[in-house]
Amino acid sequence: MKKIIFMFICLFLLSGCNSIDNTPTKQVESFFNKYQTLHSDVLNDLDRVISEEIVFDNTAREEYREVIKDQYKNLTYKIKDEFIDGDEATVTAEITVTDYRKVLTETETYKNEHISEFQDASGNYDSIKYSNYVIKELKKAKDKVSYTLELKLTKTDEKWHLNNLDEATEDKILGIYQY
Numbered sequence: 001m002k003k004i005i006f007m008f009i010c011l012f013l014l015s016g017c018n019s020i021d022n023t024p025t026k027q028v029e030s031f032f033n034k035y036q037t038l039h040s041d042v043l044n045d046l047d048r049v050i051s052e053e054i055v056f057d058n059t060a061r062e063e064y065r066e067v068i069k070d071q072y073k074n075l076t077y078k079i080k081d082e083f084i085d086g087d088e089a090t091v092t093a094e095i096t097v098t099d100y101r102k103v104l105t106e107t108e109t110y111k112n113e114h115i116s117e118f119q120d121a122s123g124n125y126d127s128i129k130y131s132n133y134v135i136k137e138l139k140k141a142k143d144k145v146s147y148t149l150e151l152k153l154t155k156t157d158e159k160w161h162l163n164n165l166d167e168a169t170e171d172k173i174l175g176i177y178q179y
Contacts, residue, residue: 024089024153025082027160031151032093035072035173042072055127060135067138071098071175080148087155092148099145100138100175107134145179147172 020026034042046068050061074097081092111118111130118130149172152163171177 022159023082024084024091024160025079027153027162028079028091028093028151029077031162032075032077032095035075038069038072043069055131057128057132060128060131063135063139067135068174071100072173074098075173089153089155089160091151091153093151094146094148095172096144096146097173097175098141099143100141101145101177101179102143103137103141104134104176107137145175147177 033039046065050056050065050068053061053064056064075095077093077095079091079093081090083090083092107130111133115125118126118133120126120129149169151165151169153160154163155161165173168177
């Protein structure tokens with residue numbers, strides 16, 4: 001009899017854990033954890049995006065990849081709220097990331113004031129020179145910025161799934177959101 005009761009309790013606890021893990025908040029936590037741990041899905045997506053960038057040479061691609069990996073590893077978050085309405089949910093989270101937008105703004109200003117530094121021998125603008133400069137400055141970035149995200153989820157087949165992110169949310173995670 002004790003064995004049956006023990007097995008029933010174990011089954012109850014195990015099924016309870018599954019339902020506890022299947023909440024909008026847990027899905028958002030899992031999402032951010034994939035960034036922080038550099039999950040292969042995140043890195044594959046990063047590699048795909050970087051490979052499409054034409055202003056990078058091979059060295060710049062790898063350096064930029066490392067900059068973004070640092071951004072992801074150092075991302076911190078706090079879940080602020082969860083609202084469920086049937087099969088739709090919104091999780092409010094505050095993230096803190098390195099403020100790359102500030103660096104991008106400063107490097108753009110510098111480029112405009114020192115355009116000759118980013119020209120080739122013929123006097124033409126050299127986007128690769130500028131990209132290398134930007135990456136060098138991004139590596140030095142220390143300032144942090146916090147954003148509040150409203151992440152939408154949908155429940156299908158009894159499991160919560162994060163909806164596709166809009167561009168503003170993606171930019172906030174990257175720290176490049178134009179505020």
